[in-house]
Amino acid sequence: MPAAAIAAVTAAAFQALVREAVPMTRILRPEVERLEDGFVRIRAPFDPDFLRPGGTVSGPVLMALADITMYGLVMSRAGAVELAVTTHLNMAFLRRPAAAAVVAEGRLLRMGRRLAFGDVLLYSEGVADPVAQASVTYAMPSEA
Amino acid sequence: MPAAAIAAVTAAAFQALVREAVPMTRILRPEVERLEDGFVRIRAPFDPDFLRPGGTVSGPVLMALADITMYGLVMSRAGAVELAVTTHLNMAFLRRPAAAAVVAEGRLLRMGRRLAFGDVLLYSEGVADPVAQASVTYAMPSEA
Amino acid sequence: MPAAAIAAVTAAAFQALVREAVPMTRILRPEVERLEDGFVRIRAPFDPDFLRPGGTVSGPVLMALADITMYGLVMSRAGAVELAVTTHLNMAFLRRPAAAAVVAEGRLLRMGRRLAFGDVLLYSEGVADPVAQASVTYAMPSEA
Amino acid sequence: MPAAAIAAVTAAAFQALVREAVPMTRILRPEVERLEDGFVRIRAPFDPDFLRPGGTVSGPVLMALADITMYGLVMSRAGAVELAVTTHLNMAFLRRPAAAAVVAEGRLLRMGRRLAFGDVLLYSEGVADPVAQASVTYAMPSEA
Numbered sequence: 189m190p191a192a193a194i195a196a197v198t199a200a201a202f203q204a205l206v207r208e209a210v211p212m213t214r215i216l217r218p219e220v221e222r223l224e225d226g227f228v229r230i231r232a233p234f235d236p237d238f239l240r241p242g243g244t245v246s247g248p249v250l251m252a253l254a255d256i257t258m259y260g261l262v263m264s265r266a267g268a269v270e271l272a273v274t275t276h277l278n279m280a281f282l283r284r285p286a287a288a289a290v291v292a293e294g295r296l297l298r299m300g301r302r303l304a305f306g307d308v309l310l311y312s313e314g315v316a317d318p319v320a321q322a323s324v325t326y327a328m329p330s331e332a
Numbered sequence: 333m334p335a336a337a338i339a340a341v342t343a344a345a346f347q348a349l350v351r352e353a354v355p356m357t358r359i360l361r362p363e364v365e366r367l368e369d370g371f372v373r374i375r376a377p378f379d380p381d382f383l384r385p386g387g388t389v390s391g392p393v394l395m396a397l398a399d400i401t402m403y404g405l406v407m408s409r410a411g412a413v414e415l416a417v418t419t420h421l422n423m424a425f426l427r428r429p430a431a432a433a434v435v436a437e438g439r440l441l442r443m444g445r446r447l448a449f450g451d452v453l454l455y456s457e458g459v460a461d462p463v464a465q466a467s468v469t470y471a472m473p474s475e476a
Numbered sequence: 477m478p479a480a481a482i483a484a485v486t487a488a489a490f491q492a493l494v495r496e497a498v499p500m501t502r503i504l505r506p507e508v509e510r511l512e513d514g515f516v517r518i519r520a521p522f523d524p525d526f527l528r529p530g531g532t533v534s535g536p537v538l539m540a541l542a543d544i545t546m547y548g549l550v551m552s553r554a555g556a557v558e559l560a561v562t563t564h565l566n567m568a569f570l571r572r573p574a575a576a577a578v579v580a581e582g583r584l585l586r587m588g589r590r591l592a593f594g595d596v597l598l599y600s601e602g603v604a605d606p607v608a609q610a611s612v613t614y615a616m617p618s619e620a
Numbered sequence: 621m622p623a624a625a626i627a628a629v630t631a632a633a634f635q636a637l638v639r640e641a642v643p644m645t646r647i648l649r650p651e652v653e654r655l656e657d658g659f660v661r662i663r664a665p666f667d668p669d670f671l672r673p674g675g676t677v678s679g680p681v682l683m684a685l686a687d688i689t690m691y692g693l694v695m696s697r698a699g700a701v702e703l704a705v706t707t708h709l710n711m712a713f714l715r716r717p718a719a720a721a722v723v724a725e726g727r728l729l730r731m732g733r734r735l736a737f738g739d740v741l742l743y744s745e746g747v748a749d750p751v752a753q754a755s756v757t758y759a760m761p762s763e764a
Contacts, residue, residue: 209384236355240355241353242415247396247417247421248354248357248396270386273425274425275425276423280419280708282729305714327591424593441568446734451595451609465593467611469708471735499669499678500670500678525643529641534643539680540683564712566708567708567710569705569709
């Protein structure tokens with residue numbers, strides 16, 4: 189798929205929707221840096237409340253960011269289907285993330301009629317090696 | 333293991349620690365209802381901010397609650413090892429959770445020298461069937 | 477759900493089907509010890525070919541056994557729907573399994589219209605603590 | 621990491637080891653097509669025994685291939701550490717794989733002192749879209 193294929197929603201529309209519709213993730217103040225058909229990059233600016241003992245970003249921050257990144261991947265292909273829901277999220281925590289902004293890059297692996305699969309890598313801003321990897325699946329709303 | 337084996341921390345001590353130490357999970361206002369050696373039950377009282385489109389509790393709420401439940405399981409056996417960190421979290425979202433409090437029940441599957449494994453079931457308060465199941469692994473801090 | 481609810485297939489019918497239909501798992505020579513509505517126990521008698529370096533049972537043996545255990549759970553509720561397929565399998569390897577028979581116990585967590593979710597614990601025969609835990613999801617065949 | 625960095629074992633040595641040491645995977649007759657530092661490609665030539673009802677390649681074939689691909693990734697960096705063992709394997713089954721050879725491509729995400737993390741994509745030979753994605757973690761043998 190071409191890297192810059194036109195997405196079914198704009199980055200701005202998706203960012204407004206996710207900030208408005210999913211209150212729990214408002215704490216991330218997500219900035220949708222790029223949203224193309226099948227590719228999404230979202231940045232969560234650093235907040236001291238991200239931290240856990242040891243001074244690293246806590247797991248729930250990374251998981252929430254991975255989840256909304258997959259939400260964006262679904263919408264990039266299918267449009268603003270708000271009622272798509274997560275069915276599975278698997279995260280491997282690779283390295284302790286620094287006290288910094290977190291950047292998530294998601295790629296759509298498959299958009300089926302019932303299930304959408306994606307892969308998300310998460311980074312501490314400015315560091316090349318990922319801090320976490322997530323495999324996320326959404327169920328598409330039933331027709332009818 | 334006997335159901336009421338003495339834990340290495342008290343419920344009250346763990347609740348204070350997790351509320352203090354992991355700011356992201358403060359929004360859950362977790363109430364540690366039971367904490368025994370290898371078994372933990374935590375309740376997150378309902379907050380309208382838990383909801384996502386469709387009026388169900390959002391995935392990040394469930395994942396954050398599962399993560400701190402495993403944190404409690406680790407401490408129930410090993411004491412207050414704040415520097416234990418999540419290495420893996422896998423969640424299956426079974427049913428759409430109602431707009432209600434969420435209750436997590438975790439069981440320790442193995443406490444190894446390096447890794448601790450647990451299983452967490454999450455419920456909408458007052459409903460018998462679970463809304464999500466999580467397998468969570470923590471890495472124990474290195475000696476020295 | 478009552479422990480001995482009548483299943484939609486018999487243990488013998490499921491055992492014959494899985495041995496016939498899934499050649500890869502024939503090496504396990506699976507013995508379906510119990511199959512009730514929502515509960516399945518399957519035993520794989522020890523074979524020296526199960527072993528890997530270190531003298532423990534290899535991961536692929538455990539994963540294949542978990543997969544067919546979930547296949548049995550689906551059929552225990554829905555009958556002989558051969559075309560149900562795995563969508564997700566997550567396994568945590570808890571302990572090194574001895575050179576012994578492997579026993580899997582599966583519980584159905586949810587049987588939806590589209591997806592079926594189960595939890596499988598695997599044991600070295602005769603040992604109380606599980607050697608692995610799996611969360612497995614199957615997609616039900618589309619109507620029509 | 622440069623694409624062709626020298627690996628700590630050769631493809632031929634790893635192929636001989638895995639065929640010899642892991643009997644369960646002999647049925648895959650794995651051909652190690654490429655093995656570099658942090659990258660491995662393995663091909664399993666088609667065998668009618670791979671199939672399950674519906675005429676697609678069965679899940680256990682894909683999981684076994686993902687597992688040995690991660691074994692190769694570990695050895696590509698650390699040398700022939702036979703006693704490294706799987707701790708976690710998560711697989712998402714994206715599409716029904718055709719009755720064809722299966723090709724796995726693995727990338728090392730992190731090689732830690734205790735844990736090694738990798739990402740594996742599996743393909744039906746000759747088809748561009750992956751049929752499955754796996755996240756696999758190995759524990760390194762303890763020093764001493």
